[in-house]
Amino acid sequence: MSDAPLIRMSGIRRAFPGVQAVDGVDFYLAAGEIVGLVGKNGAGKSTLLKILAGIVAPDEGEIAIDGTPVHLPYGPVDAGRMGIAVVHQELEIVPGLSVAENVAVGAGFPRRRLSGAVDWRALRKAAREIIDDLHPGIDPATAAGELSLAQQRLVMIARAIYRRARVVILDEPSAALNDEEITQLHGVVRRLAERGCAVVYVSHRLQEILDLTERTVVMRDAHVVDERATAEFTHAALVEAITGHEGFDATVTRPAAAALGDPVLEVEGLTRSGSVEDVSFTLHRGEVLGLAGLVGAGRTELARLIAGADRADRGVVRVRGRETRLRTPRDAVQAGIALVPEDRRNEGLLTQASVRFNVTLATLPKYRRGRLPVPSRGRERQAVATEVERLAISPGDPERTVSQLSGGNLQKVVIAKWLERDSEILIFDEPTQGIDVEAKAKALGMARALAARGGAVLLIASDFSELVSTCDRVLVLREGRLVGELSGEEVSDRRIVELCYRDQAEPASEHQRLSNKKGTP
Amino acid sequence: MSSESVVQAAANAGRGRSRGVARLVLQNAVIAAMVLTFVAFSLAKPESFFTMLTFKAILRDASPLLILALGITVVLVVNEFDLSVGGLAGLTSTLAVLGVSGAHFGLSVPLAVALTLVAGGLLASINGFLIAYLGASSFIVTLGMGTVFNGLEVQILGANTIYEEIPAAYGEIANGSFLGLSNQIFIALGVMLVIGVLLHQFELGRYLYAIGGNREATRLSGVRVRLVLLVAFVIAGVCAAIAGILVSAQAGSANPNAGIGFLLPAYAAAFLGSSMWRPGTFTVAGTVLGTLFLQIIGTGLTLFSISGALVSIIQGGILVAAVVISRLGRDG
Known part of the structure; x- marks a missing residue:
């Protein structure tokens, strides 16, 4: 065994349209180590970890495992084969399958030698061994859907062990858990490290980062801005590092402060x-x-x-x-009251319909000419033209299909709909x-x-x-x-x-x- | 509309000329196929197919199918299915005959017809309620309800045919004619006009298309999505009842399983229509052309004394081909 860390990522860069998500980051993990990764929304944590897990390809940089550079880019399946496992915030359990099946799913079930049929007893035994080692008390035969959220997380961690993962990435594993469950979770994470896994622990709860991890990496604006043994951090110092001194305020x-209406x-x-x-x-x-x-x-x-x-x-x-x-x-x-939702394409708009159709949808009775509930296209066009001008929607053609507009203009179309309603x-x-x-x-x-x-x-x-x-x-x-x-x-x-x-x-x-x-x- | 789409096609051609042309051909493949079929039959059988009599028969025979298909179109616009309309058409045809038959209720023809239409709407509103308000899958609910409707019909008839004491006025609904054309054609035209105006002019139609396009965005815009969905199923139910009345009026009797055979051709007509202009968009004009296409094939092939089974194979094949081609047109 060499002295090289288990994982070494160096000079990692990745840009998305309009934003440099990760900008020249070095990150390493040693076997048996629990590393905390903290930072604001959009600081680059997720992108960095997705690169490690093979979900996102880096634009630049190098990743070495056991000191040997790996071929880039690689996919999630390759990452799994190299021993990197991710426990996402949204759990990927199959509720109808048993705990044992959930532990083994995707990694292959043990087979009987003669028939090739699944050896259920061996599977249950393997699952029980892993789970009992982490946190006894879950029967591998129960349906995973019947478990609590905390227990389901545990099943996901057991799955990582079953796959012989050497690196386990936990993305906000304590979200939605109560204090007692978090304590249990921490026990499981420590046990994981004792087995020789490197654990990356992402959390917004700084106290648990301080309690649990051995080293803490702070990201801000796509860079690693601080990295120390956790013992050297205080709560205040962490907040300081996460916010930054320069204060873009x-x-x-x-x-200007206005009098409230x-x-x-x-x-x-x-x-x-x-x-x-x-x-x-x-x-x-x-x-x-x-x-x-x-x-x-x-x-x-x-x-x-x-x-x-x-x-x-x-x-x-x-x-x-x-x-x-x-x-x-x-x-x-x-x-x-009007909502301009974040997911404009799915919740705000009919993307296959015209700008006019979208803008007038919430106010159709306004455009009736007679008594019948028949909107007059002419009146609609007039109203839409007014909104197009007011919000500078481009292109300004009211009959243009919405899916052809840019993101900023899509948003304006949603707003125009509500302005028509005088919301x-x-x-x-x-x-x-x-x-x-x-x-x-x-x-x-x-x-x-x-x-x-x-x-x-x-x-x-x-x-x-x-x-x-x-x-x-x-x-x-x-x-x-x-x-x-x-x-x-x-x-x-x-x-x-x-x-x-x-x-x-x-x-x-x-x-x-x-x-x-x-x-x- | 058509000049707009030509401009659009020209714009596409700027990006990839051959692609734009291919798409234009694909988009009009169904209409082209329909015209070709018509010409082929006319050339092959000028003395029997290319006659006024045959054209009138095509229009008359297409009428009940068209009415059923128009109802289905409304439900397809909101992105749901109604597989119960075949069973409902059969049940309502029986109810209408029971109503007018002197051996049974002996109601006046207008009253029996009105009650049958109301029954069709009410029965369909069960579908609508289960689907819109209880969130059940329309595919399963209407499949089950269609079976229930069919079962009720068979239960009422007990495998018999009701033909006793049916007033002539009832048969006249389907068998009478005006200006040399069957009454059925005028009734179908009326339904076509009403549904056309409802879908393409009224606010209701706008909401129906909006729900089909993006139900959540429509709900968040303050539209009463569930009510509109319910109405869509009721419209399909009333259309099924009209088709049912025409079928039993033409036969002058109520026959078991009268409506079931209409279900698949009606869907075929609507889907054929949806592949004509903007692939995946159901319109009244599309459904009308789709129905005519199927009826031209059906009537034309019988002139060649081709068996009903073979007609089914050809009609089914054309439907599948049309839907596949229109998908190619959309994604290509």
């Missing part, structure tokens, strides 16, 4: 179990209110509740002071996702313009600097709960990140201050 201009949307105790917990806030006329949080914090889920796309279990919503039931999207639309409350879910830099600035400018015209905007963005440059106030969600509200000078990238990462173990001073504030409106 200085480069963005905050909107009347409340148009008041949300009280909104809850949908498992995704949104007891969220209360107020949105005012003329305001752009940011909604920040890490992936999985419940931002989109909250937006969907307000847009009536999903039903809330509890909570009250008042629109312009009147209590409003939002049981279907139609309820929300009629109350003047007052607009919810933008990741409006800058998948559009180029220039279009990004325009999209954010549009949010401000809509607010200035007397609307109110709820803006979700994973790039917090966009929230800083656009929003009057920012709400921060973590694990479905509202954990902070920032306004005026407080709104900074740094403060948002701090709130996103603050672990529950710490004193929740901000939250207390908030709840005190709520008493005196």
Whole structure:
């Protein structure tokens, strides 16, 4: 055995249209080591790990296993053969199959020598040995779908061992687990390392990174910005490294603080179990209110509740002071609430239909000429032409099929539909996702313009600097709960990140201050 | 529309000329095949096929099929299936005959017809409710309901044919003529007009196409998606009832399993139609042409005294070929 680390990635670069996701990263893993990988949304963690797992090919760079460079690019199957296994956040278990089958699926079942039939007893024995070693108590014969989320994660880890993985990548394995389950999970991860596996542990919960890992790698803006033995990090130092010192806050201009208008949307105790917990806030006329949080914090889920796309279990919503039931999207639309979804192609538009068809869909009765429910094409064209001009949709032909438009223009078509309806409350879910830099600035400018015209905007963005440059106030969600509200000078990238990462173990001073504030409106 | 698509084709040709031309040919392959078939029959049998009498017969015989196919078209537009319309047409044909027959209820013809149409709509609304509001798969639900409808029909008839005391006015619905053309043709034209205006002019049609294009985006736009889906199935049910009435009126009796044979040709007509202009888009004009195409083949081949089995093979083959060709046209 040489002294070379198990995995060495050097000079890795990868660009996607409009963004350099990973920019000259060196990363190594030694056998038996637990390495924490942290960073904001979009810092480049996922891309780096996808490159290691063969899911994404690097543009440049070298990967060596046991000191021997491997041939690039390689696919996920090659990565598996080389002993690299990924446990994704979305579990890839087959619910109807037994635990034992799930452990072996894809890697080949043991066979009987004579008949070639599956040797079920040997399979169950092999699965039981692996599982008992990790965390006894799961019967390999149970259907995997009957297990808890935590147990299903365990099955996925057992699958990695069954495949003789030497590197196990755990992508947010503690998401949606409770404290006790997390403790169990940590036990399993340590056992994995004792067996000689190198473990990469990705998490947004910094406390568990500090508790569990031996070395921590911090990524920011496509680079590795800090890398130390975890013992040398403190919670504060980690937050510091994740946010960065240079603070690009200085480069963005905050909107001038305007006096808040009347409340148009008041949300009280909104809850949908498992995704949104007891969220209360107020949105005012003329305001752009940011909604920040890490992936999985419940931002989109909250937006969907307000847009009536999903039903809330509890909570009250008042629109312009009147209590409003939002049981279907139609309820929300009629109350003047409009959602511009993140997945515009699947949730916002009919891509095979024309611009006119899309823009007028929510307002067809407006274009009737007589009494019959027959929209007049002429009136429709007129209305669409107005919106095309107002939003500078290009190309401006109302009969153009939507699928031929660029990402930024697709978004404008969705917005045009809601402007036709005079919707007052607009919810933008990741409006800058998948559009180029220039279009990004325009999209954010549009949010401000809509607010200035007397609307109110709820803006979700994973790039917090966009929230800083656009929003009057920012709400921060973590694990479905509202954990902070920032306004005026407080709104900074740094403060948002701090709130996103603050672990529950710490004193929740901000939250207390908030709840005190709520008493005196 | 056509001048637009020519411009479009020219624009495509700029990127890849041969590709654009190939697509243009493929997109019109079905219409070309239809014209060729017509010409071939006319040349082969000028004395029996290329006659006014045959043309009138083609139109008359295509009528019940067209009405059923138009109903199916509405359901296909929302991207669902209704496999129960064959069974429903059979059941409603029996109900109408029961209604008018002096040996049974002895209702007046207009009343019996109206009640039958209402029954068709109500029975189909069961499909619509299960699919739109309870989220059941339309394929399975309508397959099952079609079997139920057919079973009810057989249960009512008990393997007999009802032909006693049927008023002449009932038979007149299908067998009468106006300006030398069968009444059935005018009824089919009426249904075609209503469905055409509904689908292509009314707001309802816009919602139907929107749901077929992207149900979630349509729901998020505030459209009552479930209600619109329910209405689509009811329209298909009423169309099935009209077709059922025509069939039993023409025969002057209610026969067991009268409607079942219509189901597959009606789907064939709608799919043939959908492969004509914008592949995958169901339109009234497409379904009308598709139905005519099938009927031309059916009537033409009988003039050659070709067996019914062979007619089925040829019609089925043409359907499969048309759907495959239109897919090539879309992806090519």
